[in-house]
Amino acid sequence: MLEIRNLHVSIGDRPILAGIDLDVKAGEVHAIMGPNGSGKSTLAQVLAGREGYAVTAGSVRYLDRDLVGQDLLALAPEQRARAGIFLAFQYPLEIPGVANVQLLRSALNSVRLQRGESELDAMDFLDTVKSKLALLDMDESFLYRAVNEGFSGGEKKRNEILQMAVLEPRLAILDETDSGLDIDALKTVAHGVNALKHPERAVILVTHYQRLLNYIVPDHVHVLAGGRIVRSGDAGLALELEDRGYGWLIPESGSLEEMRP
Amino acid sequence: MNPTLYRRALEHTIGSPQQMASRKVALERFFTHGLPTPRDEDWKYTALDFLEQMDLHAPHAAEDWASEDYPGIVMRFGNGRLTDADLRSIHAHGLADHADSPLVVRYLGRLADTLPGGAALADINSALWQDGLLLHVPVGWKASPVFVTHYASESDAMLHLRHLVVLEAGTEAVLVEHDQGTPDLPYWHNSVTEIVLGEGARLTHIKLDEDSAAATHTSLTLVGQSRDSRYHALSLLVGGRVARHDTRVNLNGSGAECQLDGLFIADARRHIDQHLHVEHAAPHTTSRQTWRGIATGRGRGIFDSRVVVQPGAQKADAQQSSRNLLLSPHAEIDVKPQLEIHADDVRCSHGATVGQLDEAQVFYLRSRGIAADTARALLLHGFAGEALGLLKNAALSDWLEPHLAAALPLLNKELTT
Ligand SMILES: Nc1ncnc2c1ncn2[C@@H]1O[C@H](COP(=O)(O)OP(=O)(O)O)[C@@H](O)[C@H]1O
Ligand SMILES: [Mg+2]
Numbered sequence: 001m002l003e004i005r006n007l008h009v010s011i012g013d014r015p016i017l018a019g020i021d022l023d024v025k026a027g028e029v030h031a032i033m034g035p036n037g038s039g040k041s042t043l044a045q046v047l048a049g050r051e052g053y054a055v056t057a058g059s060v061r062y063l064d065r066d067l068v069g070q071d072l073l074a075l076a077p078e079q080r081a082r083a084g085i086f087l088a089f090q091y092p093l094e095i096p097g098v099a100n101v102q103l104l105r106s107a108l109n110s111v112r113l114q115r116g117e118s119e120l121d122a123m124d125f126l127d128t129v130k131s132k133l134a135l136l137d138m139d140e141s142f143l144y145r146a147v148n149e150g151f152s153g154g155e156k157k158r159n160e161i162l163q164m165a166v167l168e169p170r171l172a173i174l175d176e177t178d179s180g181l182d183i184d185a186l187k188t189v190a191h192g193v194n195a196l197k198h199p200e201r202a203v204i205l206v207t208h209y210q211r212l213l214n215y216i217v218p219d220h221v222h223v224l225a226g227g228r229i230v231r232s233g234d235a236g237l238a239l240e241l242e243d244r245g246y247g248w249l250i251p252e253s254g255s256l257e258e259m260r261p
Numbered sequence: 262m263n264p265t266l267y268r269r270a271l272e273h274t275i276g277s278p279q280q281m282a283s284r285k286v287a288l289e290r291f292f293t294h295g296l297p298t299p300r301d302e303d304w305k306y307t308a309l310d311f312l313e314q315m316d317l318h319a320p321h322a323a324e325d326w327a328s329e330d331y332p333g334i335v336m337r338f339g340n341g342r343l344t345d346a347d348l349r350s351i352h353a354h355g356l357a358d359h360a361d362s363p364l365v366v367r368y369l370g371r372l373a374d375t376l377p378g379g380a381a382l383a384d385i386n387s388a389l390w391q392d393g394l395l396l397h398v399p400v401g402w403k404a405s406p407v408f409v410t411h412y413a414s415e416s417d418a419m420l421h422l423r424h425l426v427v428l429e430a431g432t433e434a435v436l437v438e439h440d441q442g443t444p445d446l447p448y449w450h451n452s453v454t455e456i457v458l459g460e461g462a463r464l465t466h467i468k469l470d471e472d473s474a475a476a477t478h479t480s481l482t483l484v485g486q487s488r489d490s491r492y493h494a495l496s497l498l499v500g501g502r503v504a505r506h507d508t509r510v511n512l513n514g515s516g517a518e519c520q521l522d523g524l525f526i527a528d529a530r531r532h533i534d535q536h537l538h539v540e541h542a543a544p545h546t547t548s549r550q551t552w553r554g555i556a557t558g559r560g561r562g563i564f565d566s567r568v569v570v571q572p573g574a575q576k577a578d579a580q581q582s583s584r585n586l587l588l589s590p591h592a593e594i595d596v597k598p599q600l601e602i603h604a605d606d607v608r609c610s611h612g613a614t615v616g617q618l619d620e621a622q623v624f625y626l627r628s629r630g631i632a633a634d635t636a637r638a639l640l641l642h643g644f645a646g647e648a649l650g651l652l653k654n655a656a657l658s659d660w661l662e663p664h665l666a667a668a669l670p671l672l673n674k675e676l677t678t
Contacts, residue, residue: 048628049624049627049628050624050628051620051624076627076633077624077627077628078627078628078629078630078631078632078633078636080628081627081628081629081630081631082630086628086629087628089625089628092625093619093621093622093625095622095625095626095640095643096643096644096647097640097642097643097644097645097646097647097650098639098640098642098643098646102639103626103629103631103639106626106629106631106635106639107626107629107630107631108630110629110630110631110632110635111630114630146643163629167629167630
């Protein structure tokens with residue numbers, strides 16, 4: 001579904017990603033872990049199409065029905081989203097004056113049009129959204145609040161998952177959606193992600209902690225350090241990291257203690 | 262200055278001998294200043310001397326015209342005169358018809374003719390007004406919403422509308438002023454609205470300015486508030502070539518509250534100068550301001566807001582927020598918030614920003630599948646809605662919304678040129 005080859009990315013003239021290779025197949029859950037500043041969010045944002053990053057080498061191919069083999073990096077962010085890619089932001093933006101329901105409706109209808117489906121009218125749309133709210137144990141009043149404005153950290157993360165649940169992406173990338181959540185919120189988020197699981201869908205979980213992985217079991221775990229994937233393994237790798245930190249994986253690094261998750 | 266043109270216009274006014282005498286006095290007061298010039302500190306950004314290059318004259322004809330439907334009582338004005346009064350109206354009347362009533366004699370000019378330092382535009386209006394609205398709500402009533410809708414269709418006409426609103430103690434009303442004109446027609450619309458709020462009275466006052474793109478619109482709104490009264494103004498200013506809107510509120514009684522919200526859009530070559538002035542003259546008074554400004558094309562916006570807390574106005578609470586968006590490199594917005602505090606136990610704050618659309622927000626929306634143009638339009642609408650959304654009256658919001666949507670700049674065009 002996703003093929004990343006030798007991806008190099010810089011911000012300004014500072015290299016951040018230094019040759020990422022990653023294959024994600026339909027039906028799989030991948031976890032990407034790694035110390036702060038290792039480039040996890042950069043990777044996630046580049047996949048979603050954020051401007052301001054220079055791709056200096058490499059390619060990303062997204063293998064979808066409509067976009068067979070197309071270079072993902074050539075697409076505008078909205079085209080990627082309509083092709084089924086969704087990024088849950090590590091730091092969701094606040095948008096005063098725009099109600100959640102406006103964003104959801106505008107987004108869902110754009111995505112539906114792309115899939116060859118008709119726009120939903122107000123009633124059908126509300127039905128759809130309400131079923132997702134119920135799934136995530138969220139109150140309907142959420143819909144009428146301005147997007148993320150004045151939301152607590154946990155509410156923002158839940159709101160990202162709500163958007164994901166409504167848009168039903170084929171490839172969901174969750175950037176530290178678990179950080180700052182209490183255990184109940186964590187379970188709710190995990191429930192939302194697990195409900196999306198499907199043989200034709202894939203999930204990339206960027207996370208700092210292994211505790212989310214107790215609820216969403218990954219097929220593959222990768223460690224990103226210094227802009228490269230330095231180790232890949234199965235779910236057992238996450239447990240090992242929990243015990244040993246990241247230091248043992250980054251031999252050339254000087255100060256390893258701070259890199260413990 | 263050319264006194265003849267104003268004297269000739271005075272000949273087109275009518276009234277009792279007393280009225281004519283006071284019009285002449287007002288005209289002489291006007292002659293001592295003439296039109297404001299940039300030499301006046303308050304008029305630094307907006308020159309009006311070009312008006313006298315026009316063939317200014319009192320309007321000849323007041324034609325009736327077909328207005329849109331409004332959710333309330335409609336008082337229709339054409340070229341400065343009442344052309345159609347709503348038959349259902351109980352509290353709204355033509356001012357000219359009631360000019361000799363004791364109420365009008367008592368209140369008209371009370372605020373406008375006593376402005377500290379004088380105000381030339383109020384003076385010329387006091388001399389030359391032909392008609393306007395009288396809204397009087399006696400004790401025990403709640404008035405239906407009144408829509409005062411004005412259409413200008415005469416080139417180079419001077420249109421001095423004059424409105425008087427008197428809400429007696431405990432009453433409530435909604436007043437909407439909607440101004441329009443023949444597209445691209447030059448004229449000068451200079452309106453004065455005096456508002457007297459009795460104890461505990463509440464007024465919601467909406468202004469929608471959609472004057473022609475060649476018009477000059479100057480307006481002055483003066484509000485005197487008694488104890489525990491509440492004034493909520495909401496302005497959507499999207500018309501005129503040169504527009505200058507002054508609002509002055511005196512919070513005279515303790516517990517009085519005013520909320521001044523609005524949005525201006527300076528697009529194409531519009532120059533729009535917005536001045537607010539609130540005087541906290543009594544203890545426990547509250548003022549709130551939420552203004553948004555958008556400038557695009559070669560538009561120029563000015564937001565000047567002055568809040569004065571007088572000695573003795575303890576526990577005054579004043580908050581100002583002004584946020585502004587520049588959508589083109591040739592647009593300009595100047596923001597001047599001023600707090601003048603002469604009491605020690607007060608709560609005052611202000612915040613003013615001028616910036617661009619936040620591209621991180623645009624990306625966030627695009628990452629949800631929303632097209633870039635739509636994302637920007639949503640953000641702009643949301644930005645505008647921060648001020649207009651403060652209107653807690655669904656029928657009025659529904660009426661205003663399409664006017665807002667029509668006025669928002671088309672971003673795809675603006676941002677690529
Ligand atoms: N906009 C930016 N400008 C400059 N440097 C940045 C920017 N965003 C991220 N970086 C730098 O890139 C590196 C990787 O950051 P990030 O991808 O956020 O890491 P992670 O998500 O793994 O914590 C960090 O050193 C960070 O300081
Ligand atoms: Mg990160």
